[in-house]
Amino acid sequence: MRSCYCGQVSESLTSQLVILCGWVHHRRDHGGVIFIDLRDREGIVQVVFNPEQTEAFASAERVRNEYVLRIHGRVRPRPEGTENPDLATGKIEVVAEQVEILNTADPLPFQLDEHVSEEVRLRFRYLDLRRPQVHARFRLRAKVTNFLRKFLDEQGFLDIETPMLTKATPEGARDYLVPSRTHPGEFFALPQSPQLFKQLLMMAGMERYYQIVRCFRDEDLRADRQPEFTQLDIEMSFIDEMVLRNLMESMMRNLFKEILNVELPNPFPCLTYREAMLRYGSDKPDLRVPLEFIDLSDLMKEVEFKVFSQPANDPDGRVAALSIPNGQSLSRKQIDDYTSFVTTYGAKGLAYIKVNDIQAGRDGLQSPILKFLPDQVIQEILKRTQAETGSLLFFGAGKAKMVNDSLGALRLKIGEDLKLVQPGWKPLWVIDFPMFEWDDKDNRWMALHHPFTAPNVQKIAEVEATPGTCMSRAYDMVLNGTEIGGGSIRIHRSDMQSAVFRLLGIGEEEAREKFGFLLDALKYGCPPHGGIAFGLDRLVMLMTGAHSIREVIAFPKTQTASCLLTSAPSPANALQLRELHIRVKTPQAVEPVT
């Protein structure tokens, strides 16, 4: 049907006959000569229609934007002075001899080269996807998955599929449920991840498994969270965390080298969870922002200023500062804006000190909290923060979680606002996560990672004695402030697994019911194993410079988890519901919860 792609017509084809297929990108009708920019997957080429070619010219007059054409034409260099350096094919043009209109097109709801709202883009996603820039992201995504498959295959990993219709899990995210027709009143769950299946594959002796697999979580959406998303899921037997991390680093380094021609560091820097929280207030720090927390908790224990002294003396409290070089130039209004920004993270306010003149001591400082702090404390603050004339110090005080959340978010926002974000790629590992986190709401321990993560101690008694300080063998890979992967060495002994379930408040009976198959499998010769899962959408988002994973998912959902293209979800008809043994209570019919 075609002899070559539009985007690949080059000078080497000069005076040859080509057959092109594609869409009318633009049409310029000069009355006596008509130009059509013909677009296909590989690019755009200019086709010229002269009146001498009567039939072709007549067709070209009828043609409109986005008509689908098949063109026979001859390649020739453009006349001198009419080359277009902005076009890859700009040195040549194709003189049309025959045109076939393969299809007409109604005027598009929007023009492909104009800015258009995401709402309209998603409703007409198939048109949005025609745009070359949008196209490019999916081409890159395909190259990424192809590279990953090749790499893992060469490393001896087996690509094995796991069920989409599976069992609901307690803990973790809300499940998407699928009613069973053959088992009235019972439901499958779509997998939040193939976690247990990949562990079972290790117990099955597969040793190295990977899968590029869709996962489902029925939670609220964000720019980097969709209800269905894709993981690169990996599991290995007879390894420890260093083997796995080294291999995964190597995979990432090779990926970035091959796809983006970028050299990632070797090895990746590695931070403990504790250090990451201390220095950045985040377990996924963006190392491109050259600002760090300065801890002041010890300094504030004795001050009379309760806002600082109280958290300083609270074991769960924290006082920390963020020093902004040249932050003095921030206006009162900007500081007010940052204050209301941190209140969304639970902060009561945002104390600050402007350093107008570092030489002038207290007189060189400007701050509403100055009067509450003794000279010696002020001197120590200035010393620790390495403040200079022009610096602005922000303070966070309160529960450690709140200080970390608010100051951590402020660090990123200021980094962006003041253009402090360094260009490039900053990957790192975060390790030594706590095994458990106390949940005040439910009054119980929660697994920070998931309940199958191995503690970094051998003895069950040790875990049970010190759940609050016990570390896990989990690791996260972070890139430019985004968590792109996480995993762990797993528990491979049933007694340890039972103990962890117990600590999490999962009783014997519930553990049997929900995870009986896992506990059984652990008894029949389970190898030590561990793995990791990467958020493929997030990874590709970063690699393409997109600001949302929706940009790298062909047909994404909106924030309320609906599809503007297909109008899913939609009501089921009565017959379907009857077969599934389901009766729907419409929202109006639901009795108010008392």
Add this chain to the structure above:
RNA sequence: GGAGCGGUAGUUCAGCUGGUUAGAAUAUUGCCCUGUCAAGGCAAGGGUCGCGGGUUCGAGUCCCGUCCGCUCCGCCA
């Protein structure tokens, strides 16, 4: 569940402290035009101001509710 921003022509937007017939650009349609490449010129058509209610002599504009989109908090082992 909560906070913020937005919703006006097919599209992207403007529309001031409420006041004639709601504008621009672009797209569309017609005519003119032989070297453009976001072609150009002339002309025309195109509006449930998201939806519902309220205030007012009068509402795109003010108030209340609601729906939709986006960002964030909660949530996401």
